[in-house]
Amino acid sequence: MMFALVDCNNFYASCERMFNPSLNGRPVVVLSNNDGCVIARSNEAKALGIPMGAPAFQIQLLVERNEVAVFSANFPLYGDMSRRVMTILSEYSPEQEIYSIDECFLNLTGINEDLAAYGLKMRTHVLKWTGIPVSVGMAPTKALAKAANRIAKKFTERTGGSYVIDTDEKRIKALKWLPLEDVWGIGRRQAVKLKAAGMRTAYDFTQADREWVRKNMTIVGVKLQDELNGIPCMEMNPVEKKQSITTTRSFEKAYKSLDELRERITTFAASSAESLRKQNSLCRSLMVFIETNRFGEPFEQYSNNLMVKLPFATSSTIEIVQSAVQGLQKIFKEGYHYKRAGVVLMDFISETNLQPSLFFNSDPRHLSLMQTVDKLNNKFGTHVLKLASQDMRTWKMKQEHLSPAYTTNLNDVIRVKI
DNA sequence: TCTGGGGTCCTAGGACCC
DNA sequence: TCTGGGGTCCTAGGACCC
Numbered sequence A: 001m002m003f004a005l006v007d008c009n010n011f012y013a014s015c016e017r018m019f020n021p022s023l024n025g026r027p028v029v030v031l032s033n034n035d036g037c038v039i040a041r042s043n044e045a046k047a048l049g050i051p052m053g054a055p056a057f058q059i060q061l062l063v064e065r066n067e068v069a070v071f072s073a074n075f076p077l078y079g080d081m082s083r084r085v086m087t088i089l090s091e092y093s094p095e096q097e098i099y100s101i102d103e104c105f106l107n108l109t110g111i112n113e114d115l116a117a118y119g120l121k122m123r124t125h126v127l128k129w130t131g132i133p134v135s136v137g138m139a140p141t142k143a144l145a146k147a148a149n150r151i152a153k154k155f156t157e158r159t160g161g162s163y164v165i166d167t168d169e170k171r172i173k174a175l176k177w178l179p180l181e182d183v184w185g186i187g188r189r190q191a192v193k194l195k196a197a198g199m200r201t202a203y204d205f206t207q208a209d210r211e212w213v214r215k216n217m218t219i220v221g222v223k224l225q226d227e228l229n230g231i232p233c234m235e236m237n238p239v240e241k242k243q244s245i246t247t248t249r250s251f252e253k254a255y256k257s258l259d260e261l262r263e264r265i266t267t268f269a270a271s272s273a274e275s276l277r278k279q280n281s282l283c284r285s286l287m288v289f290i291e292t293n294r295f296g297e298p299f300e301q302y303s304n305n306l307m308v309k310l311p312f313a314t315s316s317t318i319e320i321v322q323s324a325v326q327g328l329q330k331i332f333k334e335g336y337h338y339k340r341a342g343v344v345l346m347d348f349i350s351e352t353n354l355q356p357s358l359f360f361n362s363d364p365r366h367l368s369l370m371q372t373v374d375k376l377n378n379k380f381g382t383h384v385l386k387l388a389s390q391d392m393r394t395w396k397m398k399q400e401h402l403s404p405a406y407t408t409n410l411n412d413v414i415r416v417k418i
Numbered sequence B, C: 001t002c003t004g005g006g007g008t009c010c011t012a013g014g015a016c017c018c
Helices: A011-018 A043-047 A059-064 A075-090 A115-130 A144-156 A168-177 A187-195 A202-208 A210-228 A258-278 A317-331 A364-379
Strands: A003-008 A030-031 A038-041 A069-072 A098-102 A105-107 A134-139 A162-164 A244-255 A282-291 A303-313 A340-352
Touching: A003 A075, A003 A144, A003 A202, A011 A030, A011 A038, A011 A069, A011 A075, A011 A210, A038 A043, A075 A098, A075 A105, A075 A115, A115 A134, A115 A162, A134 A144, A144 A162, A144 A168, A144 A210, A168 A202, A168 A364, A187 A210, A202 A210, A244 A258, A244 A282, A258 A317, A258 A340, A258 A364, A282 A317, A303 A317, A317 A364
Parallel strands: A030 A069, A134 A162
Antiparallel strands: A003 A105, A003 A134, A030 A038, A098 A105, A244 A340, A282 A303, A282 A340
16 A cells, blocks of 8 residues: 655645745735634744744734734635645546645555655646645555655655655654654644653554553554554545534624524524535534633633434525524523534435435425525625525624635736736 | 634443343 | 343544644
8 A cells, every 4th residue: 555645835824825926935824714813824934933823912923023924814715726736636646535625645556656756746746836835745554644744844855845654664763753742643632641651752652552552542543553553544535425514603792692693593504504505415403502702701601502403304594594593592591792603514314315204304495496596606606695684784704814816706816917 | 802613533321122 | 238231322522633
């Protein structure tokens, strides 16, 4: 077996920079929705010590002193750039697993070439066609490919951004270099436990007693140990349908009334339902949740969630919204300052596997109605059609540093003067 | 004033059944 | 002191990922 893990460097920051070359060499950060906290940093921003996840207001001083370029997250742009990168990479293997917006696994088993050079070829190709720098790690297991990727990225000057672990010597050298907490699959919790047991590097972990690992880290830990020892346990996962679809947002200000929350929940449920239809699924239950400011202060805290079983499988926005709002009414309590809410759809079946029930079924008229709505919304841009109860008030996300929709809106396409 | 959003998998323990 | 035991299904919560 041979896997590649290809990963875009500082992806969101690289996307912003791609359309604004004057930012080359300058520190760049991208903020989450509501301009809340840092979700991407260029190397220069990392070097300034701006931590991942830092609240925007806490890095204000650093930003001003160092002329850091700050952007509000522009997810349509990143999604579009991702699609382009992934399409190029798919040419390098018969099997691609898109693992996240900025990385994918490729199955390189049977590719009869010098792999390090093959990785460099991918990197050059992607950079030339999209302007996005990527790193390529290759190894006989997914976990080792992840480790190889870290080496490719960390030592770009030496590796050119492409590194292969194809011998036991290289494997051991890599694992002795890789700190425990940087291993794919070992999180903060486990790292503490492993360090307490005297381990420090990925290599130490591979030497740990198998039974101890099973007891302390379940079967997941045992598989990871095998993977790092070069025994593949994780296969390529073909792109499958999602098992749950979530829409959640923090609010710019606190909401107190049921009416305000009802509008938000309606909008979230509608957005989730749209994604559900996109993958041709129906859902049989959903969860709605609301919460006050989890950072406390100065008001009393309350958070709650509720699972709602739908009377039938459906993808109708109307029916899903109804159930979500019923759920909201059950958990809503007067007197709190709500700061976040969300709707999770789950328990899916495929449209084609629907077994109609004798008495309770989704309103058959909704399917064609929804198809029409989706078609129109697709054709004329987002949400020319929506429920009357959606977006009643002028709800707005804080986005003070939003870049143009360079690739998805004709008016924002970059013009080149000749 | 100001702290994101969207996923997956595994397990323990309760409910229920025989 | 002194409990029956074993299977299955479901769910909440924890851990991890990006």
